[in-house]
Structures are given as structure tokens and as C-alpha cells.
Amino acid sequence: xxxxxxxxxxxxxxxxxxxxxxxxxxxxxxxxxxxxxxxxxxxxxxxxxxxxxxxxxxxxxxxxxxxxxxxxxxxxxxxxxxxxxxxxxxxxxxxxxxxxxxxxxxxxxxxxxxxxxxxxxxxxxxxxxxxxxxxxxxxxxxxxxxxxxxxxxxxxxxxxxxxxxxxxxxxxxxxxxxxxxxxxxxxxxxxxxxxxxxxxxxxxxxxxxxxxxxxxxxxxxxxxxxxxxxxxxxxxxxxxxxxxxxxxxxxxxxxxxxxxxxxxxxxxxxxxxxxxxxxxxxxxxxxxxxxxxxxxxxxxxxxxxxxxxxxxxxxxxxxxxxxxxxxxxxxxxxxxxxxxxxxxxxxxxxxxxxxxxxxxxxxxxxxxxxxxxx
Amino acid sequence: xxxxxxxxxxxxxxxxxxxxxxxxxxxxxxxxxxxxxxxxxxxxxxxxxxxxxxxxxxxxxxxxxxxxxxxxxxxxxxxxxxxxxxxxxxxxxxxxxxxxxxxxxxxxxxxxxxxxxxxxxxxxxxxxxxxxxx
Ligand SMILES: [Zn+2]
Numbered sequence: 001x002x003x004x005x006x007x008x009x010x011x012x013x014x015x016x017x018x019x020x021x022x023x024x025x026x027x028x029x030x031x032x033x034x035x036x037x038x039x040x041x042x043x044x045x046x047x048x049x050x051x052x053x054x055x056x057x058x059x060x061x062x063x064x065x066x067x068x069x070x071x072x073x074x075x076x077x078x079x080x081x082x083x084x085x086x087x088x089x090x091x092x093x094x095x096x097x098x099x100x101x102x103x104x105x106x107x108x109x110x111x112x113x114x115x116x117x118x119x120x121x122x123x124x125x126x127x128x129x130x131x132x133x134x135x136x137x138x139x140x141x142x143x144x145x146x147x148x149x150x151x152x153x154x155x156x157x158x159x160x161x162x163x164x165x166x167x168x169x170x171x172x173x174x175x176x177x178x179x180x181x182x183x184x185x186x187x188x189x190x191x192x193x194x195x196x197x198x199x200x201x202x203x204x205x206x207x208x209x210x211x212x213x214x215x216x217x218x219x220x221x222x223x224x225x226x227x228x229x230x231x232x233x234x235x236x237x238x239x240x241x242x243x244x245x246x247x248x249x250x251x252x253x254x255x256x257x258x259x260x261x262x263x264x265x266x267x268x269x270x271x272x273x274x275x276x277x278x279x280x281x282x283x284x285x286x287x288x289x290x291x292x293x294x295x296x297x298x299x300x301x302x303x304x305x306x307x308x309x310x311x312x313x314x315x316x317x318x319x320x321x322x323x324x325x326x327x328x329x330x331x332x333x334x335x336x337x338x339x340x341x342x343x344x345x346x347x348x349x350x351x352x353x354x355x356x357x358x359x360x361x362x363x364x365x366x367x368x369x370x371x372x373x374x
Numbered sequence: 375x376x377x378x379x380x381x382x383x384x385x386x387x388x389x390x391x392x393x394x395x396x397x398x399x400x401x402x403x404x405x406x407x408x409x410x411x412x413x414x415x416x417x418x419x420x421x422x423x424x425x426x427x428x429x430x431x432x433x434x435x436x437x438x439x440x441x442x443x444x445x446x447x448x449x450x451x452x453x454x455x456x457x458x459x460x461x462x463x464x465x466x467x468x469x470x471x472x473x474x475x476x477x478x479x480x481x482x483x484x485x486x487x488x489x490x491x492x493x494x495x496x497x498x499x500x501x502x503x504x505x506x507x508x
Contacts, residue, residue, distance in 0.1 A: 020399070021424065196472055198453055199495050210477055245475030281508055330497070331453045331470075337496040371495060373477035 041167055044174040048158050051177050055154055058184055059147040062191045063088070066137075066144045069195040073133050074126020083125050087141055088148040090118075108300040118142070135246030136197050136370060143191035143329075150184050182326065190329030194247055199371030201327040204275040206372045207340045208319075208347070209241035209365025213374055221258055224250035226374055233348055234357040235268075240364040247370035253301030257308040259362055265312035268359035270305075271319060271347055274366040275336070278322035285335030286322040287342045289350070294318035295366045317354065319346050332371075393432045400428025453497045461488025470495060 032039075063084065070080050092114050095106035115138075122129070122137045129137060154173065161170040193200050199207070213228035220243065221227045227240045238259045242250030260267055274294040278284065293305040293316055309316050321339045351361055407421035453470040457480050464485045480490045 021403075024399075196453075196470065197475065198470060199476055207476065214477055245478070331451075332496050334496040334498045337494055371475045373475045373492075 037167070038165075041165065041170055044170050045158070045162060048154070048161070048170070048174055048177065051181055052151070052154055052158055054181070055147075055151040055184055058188045059144070059151045062144045062147045062188055065191060065195050066140050069140060070122075070126045070137060073129050073137065074122075075128040076125060077127075080125045083121070084141065084144075087118075087121055087125075088145045090145065104300050104303045107298060111298060111300070132197070132246035135248045136194055139194040139247035139368075139370065140191055143187050143194055146187045147184060147191070150180060150187070154180065186326045186329050189326065189331070193329070193331045194370060197245065197247070197371050198331040200329050200368060201323045201332050201336050202275050202329060202367040203332060203369055203372050204321040204323070204336050204340060204343070205273045205365035205367035206241040206244060206369035207332075207337070207365065208273045208343045209239050209363065210244065210369075210372050210374045211340060211344060212237075212347075212363060212365075213239040213241070218374055221255045222251060223254055224248050225252060225255040227255060227259060228374075230363075232361070232363075233351050235351055235355055235359045235361050237351070237361045237363050238263075240362065241372075241374060242367070242369040244369035244372040244374055247368055249297065249366075249368050251301060252295065252364050252366055253304035256305050256362055256364055260308050260312060260314070263360055265314070266360055267312065267314050267362055268355040269350075270309060270314055270316045270362040270364065271350055272305075272316065272364045272366055273319045273321070273343055273347065275323055275328055276320040277328070278324055280324075282322055283335070284323045284327050284333055285339035285342075287339055287346055288320050288322065289346060290318045290320065292316060292318055294320055315354070317350055319343050319350070389435065393435050396428045396432045400425045400432070403428065451497045451499060453495060455492055456494040457490045458493040459483040459485065459488045459490050462486045466490070 067081055067084050070076065070084070074080070092110065095103055095110060097103055118138050118141070119134055122134050122141065126134070126137055154177075157169060157173040160166075161173065190200065192198075212232070213226075213230055216228040216230050216239075218226045218228045221240070224243050225240055226243045227238055230237050230239050240252055240255045240259065242248050242252065256270065272294040274296070276288075276294065278286065293302045293309075295302045295305065305316070308314075321336060321343055323333070323336055327333055327336065347363060355361055403421045404425035407418045407425055410418035410421060455468055455470045455474050457466040457468070458464070462483065462485055464483055474492055474495060476492055476495055478492045480492050482488065483490050
């Protein structure tokens with residue numbers, strides 16, 4: 001018996017084919033021992049590459065939508081494309097926090113400048129847009145900028161990972177990818193909603209306020225907010241929301257502070273309604289109650305509210321409508337829309353249980369009021 | 375509002391070569407299996423197994439690249455605007471149009487002379503109702 005037959009027989013077969021399989025299995029074994037991790041790394045890099053291609057697709061689509069909307073609404077004389085790409089690269093440098101005293105006001109100031117600058121930019125890009133559309137376009141561009149940043153950060157780590165072949169860099173980005181992709185998809189649908197001016201899930205708070213104040217006389221109040229005096233359950237309520245239907249969140253903290261000062265602090269309670277992120281497994285549109293200032297964002301408004309209620313020792317209640325990050329920025333789901341009625345019932349019950357007739361109550365619907373009038 | 379993007383189908387040449395080689399090997403293994411089976415050799419079973427494994431592997435690889443391509447389309451759900459008459463509760467549902475917003479007045483009613491108001495704008499998800507265990 002010659003060796004080829006022995007090897008072949010070991011595998012059960014005979015002839016050259018048995019040989020080939022034998023060699024292939026041995027080679028595979030050796031390759032796996034020495035290059036297993038490297039192969040795994042290349043697989044990860046390929047996965048990141050795939051996501052990166054998709055991220056670029058999402059971003060390009062978003063930027064195109066933004067440019068098309070600007071052209072359609074703003075009727076610019078020159079092509080806005082270059083300006084839009086410049087806008088995508090804007091950076092905001094946050095205040096130094098080594099000595100944190102007074103940082104809230106510094107942060108607020110920077111964010112104010114940022115917003116003014118963005119709006120000016122949009123007005124230049126889209127001269128024919130009215131105030132509502134300027135707000136919507138600004139939101140659209142911000143979503144496009146967010147997509148751009150996500151794409152660039154992932155691309156950074158992808159290239160860095162390929163250059164260094166460091167498992168640490170590649171692995172951390174690969175492990176976070178599913179979450180990052182979800183966020184990107186969320187921004188992408190937000191961008192669409194903003195460009196059309198559709199109400200989004202985050203608008204649940206303003207929706208509740210709008211339903212309460214509909215048909216009443218409204219007064220504009222600082223900044224980009226409206227307030228209406230609404231009799232409810234025998235109490236006087238001041239209902240506050242960001243002014244719609246343009247996309248903006250206003251400064252409800254400022255507005256609440258103003259109303260408290262105008263009533264000399266004689267406010268029995270404050271009820272804030274806001275959309276909040278749900279945990280996986282919870283149903284979208286579930287309504288929950290609690291205490292505290294229900295407001296997201298950079299924290300400046302929450303700080304202001306907490307400062308002013310502390311001064312007059314006003315109790316504060318929260319009614320939250322649960323939704324996930326995707327729903328919060330996509331066109332409003334029916335479940336969330338329907339939850340507004342449930343939230344109104346909860347607000348009324350809270351007022352009945354926590355205050356006496358004749359009291360003054362502040363009700364604030366927090367969130368982006370895009371596509372929600374008043 | 376539909377966005378069916380047809381991206382270019384790309385297969386890296388290395389992957390293609392691997393798939394072709396595996397396909398060729400599994401084909402010859404299957405042939406060998408039949409050959410050995412006719413000779414009533416027990417080894418035919420091993421070859422059959424290897425042939426099918428190789429076949430499954432290459433088909434999986436092909437499907438994998440296809441699936442990655444299909445994920446590219448962005449899905450959109452239609453957004454509905456509901457217009458309600460303030461007087462007679464007459465309801466009118468239509469697709470969302472630019473400029474619509476909740477609580478916007480939308481002309482007068484076709485049934486009576488009341489004013490119409492956009493009472494709702496939402497998107498309805500037709501989700502597969504799957505009974506979750508938790
Ligand atoms: Zn009618």
C-alpha cells in the first residue's frame with residue numbers, strides 16, 4: 001500500500017480526491033490556529049464596512065432631501081448645495097467646566113448663539129421661507145448634520161482600525177454598531193418628518209397642551225412659547241407650549257418662570273407633560289406619572305424650572321408618554337397620538353386630587369411642536 | 375414617497391473564487407459519493423455529507439451577500455391627516471400634505487356649513503402582531 005492510499009483510506013475514500021480533502025482540512029486547521037483572530041478581525045472590519053456604506057447612503061439621502069426642500073420652499077437664487085455642506089460641518093464648542101459655577105448660563109448663551117446663527121444661515125439659504133418653514137428647515141439641517149457626524153465618526157474608527165489592526169478599536173465599534181445604526185435610522189426618519197413639517201413623537205407634550213388651549217386666547221411668551229389661560233376643573237390653569245406649527249422646542253423653563261413671577265408665586269402646582277424614552281418591552285404610548293421637572297435637552301431649562309419652583313416651594317408633577325428613540329423623532333404614531341387623550345385625563349385627575357378649586361395651576365407640554373398648532 | 379433604491383450588486387472577487395472552488399469541490403465530492411455508493415463502499419456517506427456541506431456553505435455565502443444588498447432600501451410608512459367638522463363630526467381622511475398641522479382650519483364642511491379642522495396627523499404601523507412572552 002502506498003502512502004496516498006493510506007491517507008486516502010483514513011478519510012474513507014481513495015484516489016486523489018481523498019488526498020485533496022486531507023490537505024484542505026490540515027491546512028484549515030493550521031490557518032485557524034495561527035490566524036483565527038486575524039480572520040475574525042477581518043470579518044468585523046467587513047461588517048463595519050457594510051454599515052459604513054449604509055450610513056453614507058443614509059446621509060447622502062438626508063442631505064439630498066434637505067437641499068431639495070430648501071430649493072422647493074426657499075426658492076434661492078443660487079444653488080444652496082455648497083452652503084448646506086458647510087452647515088454640516090459646524091461645530092459647537094461647549095463651555096469649560098473646570099469651575100462649574102454659572103455654567104448653565106454660559107451654556108445657554110452658547111446654545112442661543114448657535115440657534116441664531118443656524119436660523120440666519122437658513123434664512124440666507126432659503127430667502128422665501130416663512131418663520132414656520134425656517135424652523136422646519138433648521139431642524140432638517142440639524143438632522144442632516146447629525147447623520148454626517150455619525151458617518152464621519154464611524155469612518156474614523158473604521159480607517160483607524162484598518163490602519164492599526166487593533167482588536168480593541170475594531171471590536172468596540174463593531175459591538176456598538178447595532179445601536180448606532182438604530183440612531184442613524186431614527187435621525188433619517190426625523191429628517192423626513194422635519195422636511196415635510198409632520199408632527200413627531202416628541203410632540204406628544206405640545207399636543208396635549210394644544211388640545212387644552214385650543215379656542216382660547218393665546219399670548220406669546222419668552223422664548224418661542226405660547227401661554228393660554230384655561231379654566232379647567234374649576235381651577236385657573238396656565239397652559240404653556242412651544243409655538244407651532246414650526247419645529248421648535250422653545251424655552252419652557254423661561255416661560256414657566258415668567259408665569260410664576262407674574263402670579264407672585266401663587267401657583268398651587270405645576271404639571272409637566274413630556275415624551276420619555278421607553279424601555280424595550282414597554283408599549284409605545286403608555287402614560288406614566290411621577291414628580292420632578294419632565295424635560296430633556298441640554299439641561300438649562302430643567303435647571304431654571306427647578307430654581308424657580310424652589311424659590312416658592314411649588315410642587316411639581318410629571319406626566320410622561322413613553323416611546324422609543326425611533327418613535328420620538330419619526331412621524332407621530334397613532335398609539336402616541338391616542339395617548340394624548342389619556343394624558344389629558346391624568347392631568348385633570350392630578351388637578352382634582354392635588355389642588356383646591358380656585359387655585360392656579362401651570363400645565364406645560366414639553367417637546368418639539370413641529371406640525372402641532374394651537 | 376417610496377424609496378426603493380437599486381444598488382449595484384458587488385461581490386468581491388476573492389469571495390467569488392472561494393464560492394466557485396467550494397462549489398467545484400462539493401460537486402466532485404457528490405460525484406465521488408455516487409460512484410462509491412454504486413461500488414457499495416461505506417465511505418460514500420462521508421462524501422455525501424461533505425458535498426452537501428460545501429453546497430450549503432456556498433449557497434449561504436451567496437444569500438448573505440444578497441441579503442446585505444436588500445437591506446439598503448429605506449422604508450417609509452404613509453402619514454394620514456384626519457379632518458373633522460366642528461359641527462357635525464363629519465370625518466375626512468387623506469394622505470398628509472405639506473402645510474398640514476394639527477388644529478389647522480381646513481375650509482368648510484361639505485355636509486353642513488361648519489368649519490373643518492385638522493384633528494389628527496399620525497402614522498399607523500401595520501405591525502405583525504406577534505404575541506410577546508414578556
Ligand atoms: Zn359639518
